[in-house]
Amino acid sequence: MECKxxxxxxxxxxxxxxxxxxxxxxxxxxxxxxxTHPVNEGKLCIKGWNLHEHxxxxxxxxxxxxxxxxxxxxxDWNEAIGLAADRFRNIIDQxxxxxxxxxxxxKITNEENYLAQKFARAVIGTNNVDHCARL
Amino acid sequence: xxxxxxxxxxxxxxxxxxxxxxxxxxxxxxxxxxSCHPLIARRxxxxxxxxxKLIVADPRNIQLSRFADVSVNHRLGSDxxxxxxxxxxxxxxxxxxxxxxxxxxxxxxALEETLKAYTPEKVQAITGVDVHDLGKITQLYATHPPASLxxxxxxxxxxxxxxxxxxxxxxxxxxxxxxxxxxxxxPLRGQNNVQGACDMGGLPNVLTxxxxxxxxxxxxxxxxxxxxxxxxxxxxxxxxxxxxxxxGKLKGLYVIGExxxxxxxxxxxxxxxxxxxxFLVVQDLFLSETAQVADVVFSAASVAxxxxxxxxxxxxxxxxxxxxxxxHNTLPDWEIISRLSTAMAYDMSYENPEAxxxxxxxxxxxxxxxxxxxxxxxxxxxxxxxxxHHPGTPYLHKxxxxxxxxxxxxxxxxxxxxxxxxxxxxxxxxxxxxxxxHTGTMxxxxxxxxxxxxxxxxxxxxxxxGKLTVNEGDILVLSSRRGRMEAPAHVTESVEPGTIFLPIxxxxxxxxxxxxxxxxxxxxxxxxxxxxxxxxxxxxxx
Numbered sequence: 294m295e296c297k298x299x300x301x302x303x304x305x306x307x308x309x310x311x312x313x314x315x316x317x318x319x320x321x322x323x324x325x326x327x328x329t330h331p332v333n334e335g336k337l338c339i340k341g342w343n344l345h346e347h348x349x350x351x352x353x354x355x356x357x358x359x360x361x362x363x364x365x366x367x368x369d370w371n372e373a374i375g376l377a378a379d380r381f382r383n384i385i386d387q388x389x390x391x392x393x394x395x396x397x398x399x400k401i402t403n404e405e406n407y408l409a410q411k412f413a414r415a416v417i418g419t420n421n422v423d424h425c426a427r428l
Numbered sequence: 429x430x431x432x433x434x435x436x437x438x439x440x441x442x443x444x445x446x447x448x449x450x451x452x453x454x455x456x457x458x459x460x461x462x463s464c465h466p467l468i469a470r471r472x473x474x475x476x477x478x479x480x481k482l483i484v485a486d487p488r489n490i491q492l493s494r495f496a497d498v499s500v501n502h503r504l505g506s507d508x509x510x511x512x513x514x515x516x517x518x519x520x521x522x523x524x525x526x527x528x529x530x531x532x533x534x535x536x537x538a539l540e541e542t543l544k545a546y547t548p549e550k551v552q553a554i555t556g557v558d559v560h561d562l563g564k565i566t567q568l569y570a571t572h573p574p575a576s577l578x579x580x581x582x583x584x585x586x587x588x589x590x591x592x593x594x595x596x597x598x599x600x601x602x603x604x605x606x607x608x609x610x611x612x613x614x615p616l617r618g619q620n621n622v623q624g625a626c627d628m629g630g631l632p633n634v635l636t637x638x639x640x641x642x643x644x645x646x647x648x649x650x651x652x653x654x655x656x657x658x659x660x661x662x663x664x665x666x667x668x669x670x671x672x673x674x675x676g677k678l679k680g681l682y683v684i685g686e687x688x689x690x691x692x693x694x695x696x697x698x699x700x701x702x703x704x705x706x707f708l709v710v711q712d713l714f715l716s717e718t719a720q721v722a723d724v725v726f727s728a729a730s731v732a733x734x735x736x737x738x739x740x741x742x743x744x745x746x747x748x749x750x751x752x753x754x755x756h757n758t759l760p761d762w763e764i765i766s767r768l769s770t771a772m773a774y775d776m777s778y779e780n781p782e783a784x785x786x787x788x789x790x791x792x793x794x795x796x797x798x799x800x801x802x803x804x805x806x807x808x809x810x811x812x813x814x815x816x817h818h819p820g821t822p823y824l825h826k827x828x829x830x831x832x833x834x835x836x837x838x839x840x841x842x843x844x845x846x847x848x849x850x851x852x853x854x855x856x857x858x859x860x861x862x863x864x865x866h867t868g869t870m871x872x873x874x875x876x877x878x879x880x881x882x883x884x885x886x887x888x889x890x891x892x893x894g895k896l897t898v899n900e901g902d903i904l905v906l907s908s909r910r911g912r913m914e915a916p917a918h919v920t921e922s923v924e925p926g927t928i929f930l931p932i933x934x935x936x937x938x939x940x941x942x943x944x945x946x947x948x949x950x951x952x953x954x955x956x957x958x959x960x961x962x963x964x965x966x967x968x969x970x
Contacts, residue, residue, distance in 0.1 A: 299751035300806055302738050304731045305871070307617025308445065308467045309740025311806065314732050314751040321732055321751055331807050332445055332740065338466035339877065345732065346874035353713055354727035355756035365725065370759065370767065377682075377724050378771035380707040384680040390659070394669050394678050397630035398685030399619035402736030402748065404784040405761040406621070406628035407636065408776065409684055412765050413663075415656040416774040420641055420663030421678070424622070424630040424686070 294318060300327060304347075304400060305340040308332060312341060321345040381417065390418035397424045431593025432613065436606065436824070437831025439638070440623060443576065443612035443823040444742045444810065449474045450610040453481040453572035455565075457507065457596070458582020458958075462491040464860050465616045465741075468578070481568045485510060485557075486582065487857060488887075488929060489922050498564045501924055502555040504855050505586055505844035505959045511595040512841065513551030514566045515602055516543045523570035525604030532829065533601050535836035542838035554841060570603055574611035581618060581859075585957040587845045594837040601834045607825035617741035618860075624739035627795065627811070628788065632663035637792035653791055656774070673701035680707045684761060685728065689717040696911050696941065711764060714873065726764050729754035736762070736781045737804070739811075743821070745799055746808030844959040848926070852908060852961035854892075855927040858939045872933065884939075886915040887929035888964070893919045896966055903967040906930075908960055911941035914967060928962060 298313040311330025315323035324344045328335035357373035358365040368376075384392055395413040397406045406424075413422040433439040448454065448471040461469040469492065476482050476495060484496040485507075493499035502510045518524050519540060529536050548559040569575050577600050583592045596613050597606070605611035617623050629635040635658070639646040647658040664672055666688070672678035681702075689698060702708060702721055710719040711726035719725050732751040739745045754760065759767075762781055769776040778784050782801050789796045795811035798818045803809060810820040824830065848855055861881055871877040886904050888896075898904065898917045905914050906928065915930065923929050930939045943957050 299732075299749050301732065301748045301751065302620065302740075302746050304620045306465055307620055307622055307741035308465050309620060309738065309742075309744060309746060309808075310467050311746070316751050319752055327806070329806065332742075332744070333467045336467060336470060339880070340871065341467075343874050343876045346876060347713070347871070348730045348732045350714075350873040352715075352873045353730070353755060354715060354719075354725065354758065357727055357757070358715075358725040360723050368724075370757070373724055373726060374764075374767050374771050377707075377709050377726075377768060380723070381680055381682075382772060384706060388679050391661075391663070392678060393680040393682070394664060394672075396666060396669075396681070396683045396686050396688065397625055397628075399617075399622040399625045400685040401621065401625075401761045402734070402738055402781065403621065403624040403628050403745065403788065404736045404781040405684070405765065406625045406630045407784060407788050408762055408765040408769075410629045410635070411654065411776075412682075412769050414635075414650075414658050415654045416769045416772050416776075418656070418659055420632050420659050420661065421669070422630060422663055423632050423666040423669070424625045 298325070303337070303341045303344055305344070310337055310341050312337060312344065314345060321348055385417065391421060393417045393419055394421040394423075397422060399424055431590040432597065432615065434590075435594055435597035435601070435835050435837065436613075436829050438824055439626070440824070441612070441614045441616070441742050442606055442825060443610070443614055445471055447610045447612075447823065448472060448576055448578070448614075449478065451475050451480050451574055451576040452610070453483065453568055453575040455483045455485065455569050455575060455577045456492060457485040457577065457579050458584075458592075459578050459580035459616055460486070460488070460490045460492075460582070460859060461578065461580075461616070464580060464618065468616060472578075481572050483565045483568055485565070487924065487927065488859075497568060498561060500557045500561050500565060502557050504857055504927065505588070506555040506841065507583060507586075507592045508588060508595045508839055509546065509551050509554040509841035510557060510562075511599050512543055512546040512839070513548060513555070513557075513562050514569065515539070515599055516546040516551075517548065517563060517566040518570050518602055519543060521567075521570070524602045528604035529602070532607070533834040533836060535838070538838040539598060539836040542840065569599070573603065573605065574608045575600070575603060575605050576611055576614060577605070578614045578616060580616045582958060584615075586959060587956045588842050591837075591839045591842070595839055597834075598836050598839075601836060606834060607823070607827070607829070609823060612823060615741070620740070621738040623741055623743060624737070624745070627739055627792075632665055635791075636788055637795045639792075650791065653787070670698055670701045673704050676704060679705060681705055682709045682711075683718060683722075684711045684765075687712070687716040687718045689721070698940075711761060727756075727758045728764065729758045729760045733758070734760035734762070734781070736760075737785060737801075742810060744808040744810045745796065745804060747801060747804050747806075845956055846909075846959065846961045848961045852963045853926075854962050854964055856906070856908065856930065856942060856960045856962040857927060858930050858932050858943065858957050861931045861933065884915050884931055884933070885918040886964075887918050887920050887923045889921065889923050889925045889927070890919050891925040893917065896964065898966050905965045905967050906942060906962050908942040908962045910943070913938065913941045928964060932957075
């Protein structure tokens with residue numbers, strides 16, 4: 294049995310508590326507060342203590358989906374990415390780059406937000422990029 | 429954040445979470461801190477133990493109200509009047525920081541002029557806070573420095589959201605509380621990387637570190653780095669995207685990790701708008717309400733399955749470490765975006781998130797330039813961190829405001845867009861509860877959180893419940909000018925008579941059926957979730 298503690302940051306709310314995922318044989322079994330962390334000093338709230346539960350949920354999406362005649366069909370990455378790229382390309386060609394919008398997220402990382410707005414600005418060619426801080 | 433940037437020059441929490449413990453007085457306005465930011469509430473209680481004074485101003489009786497030295501329930505949407513009333517009394521009692529105002533701020537004279545009219549009697553008439561209580565909270569705030577002001581969505585989700593924030597800034601500067609340890613104006617961000625999403629240029633008018641797209645020099649720098657021209661015209665905000673979809677101007681939408689169907693104002697309006705799109709891609713962990721109406725769904729890896737950084741409400745950039753591999757056929761969001769870009773003939777091949785971070789640091793001179801994965805360690809670094817030897821910045825505006833001088837804004841109180849009337853006699857407000865997060869996509873699938881609260885509900889005061897002969901658990905029908913919904917009644921003194929409260933987490937009781945997409949702050953484009961007018965009836969089965 295292999296056991297490790299992997300440092301991370303809580304996803305719920307903007308406080309940013311430091312925590313440790315307890316991983317046994319490649320399964321996250323628990324979330325523990327990080328004692329040394331300057332924000333939460335070894336404490337967590339009920340949401341933080343249960344952070345691993347959403348990771349392990351059986352309701353997680355397991356593969357890309359493509360809607361065909363109103364129903365989702367399981368797809369692989371090449372199909373899903375290829376379809377999205379073609380459709381966005383067609384829309385841009387027909388209506389211009391400002392006919393596409395990108396909503397980035399307060400739930401993804403800095404690196405991912407950076408790439409998402411880079412995608413909007415450099416790849417699509419629009420500043421139509423926003424997120425839900427307003428909501 | 430537009431209000432903070434206008435007053436101080438930087439749209440972020442001015443001070444650090446740990447400093448709250450050392451405040452002399454804490455004013456909490458429009459934040460249900462124990463529910464939404466429990467580990468910040470802990471600091472507030474620690475401060476109290478150390479002798480700090482605590483003031484809670486909230487339309488509801490929240491948990492922290494019970495710990496407060498003085499707690500007031502000002503009427504929904506009357507924040508500007510309340511804060512103006514406090515400042516009126518501060519000037520009257522000569523409690524303001526005269527030297528600080530003279531040396532570090534501008535616009536004081538105009539504010540002073542406006543404040544003259546906000547006598548305690550007038551403020552009582554608008555806010556419902558009695559003259560005596562107003563005097564007490566003002567005295568506590570003004571005479572126990574450093575005073576820290578904490579606020580959240582209760583301040584911002586109004587048609588006057590920017591004015592509310594500016595008023596908070598006015599109050600703090602009037603007493604010299606900005607740029608000092610333990611003081612400040614501290615917005616508590618609702619989601620774990622809202623600060624980071626803004627810092628990274630996830631906004632229609634700025635690139636990373638708030639560098640404006642309208643600045644030719646900035647565009648040139650990014651064009652060099654990215655090999656593509658950067659469009660000059662600021663883009664659409666989320667609030668502007670909805671009408672653009674309805675008018676057929678916005679044809680394609682890529683939604684990453686968001687569930688706007690539940691979080692946007694006016695569900696019916698948005699639902700209709702999404703149907704007008706030619707193509708919708710949603711990238712998420714779950715088949716959220718929004719993902720269900722998508723054409724393509726990208727299955728994303730979770731927080732535990734990738735590397736990267738997030739920036740918390742106190743500007744602290746911290747690392748996530750990968751604990752396990754992505755499950756099944758999921759990919760980290762950064763990899764999905766890279767693949768989509770590459771498929772659209774723009775090569776985006778990064779070895780890992782660290783390589784992306786280094787690109788960010790190289791393009792973001794003042795705030796992130798001095799940060800590396802190695803320097804962040806486990807504690808993270810707080811921006812501004814301009815060079816590799818800079819230790820990071822626990823509190824902002826120390827000797828000088830980011831914009832030079834702190835700016836006072838003279839503001840008049842304005843009514844919310846919708847006030848109760850004969851047809852819709854109740855105030856409706858919305859908010860969050862301790863066990864759930866935002867639209868519930870993550871917390872409601874978590875067994876230990878789901879069990880705490882399985883359904884939505886509507887809080888109603890016992891007086892109103894009596895009038896309508898409603899008991900705990902009876903189904904209420906709530907309707908507004910936009911739509912109607914049902915929810916079981918929760919009879920509680922938490923809400924004042926005449927006010928109904930709904931939590932936002934539950935898709936089967938969508939509060940945004942009732943709220944108004946047309947009512948939003950003209951500058952910040954934040955919808956007025958916190959105030960609308962409704963009527964309520966008891967559901968009777970015939």
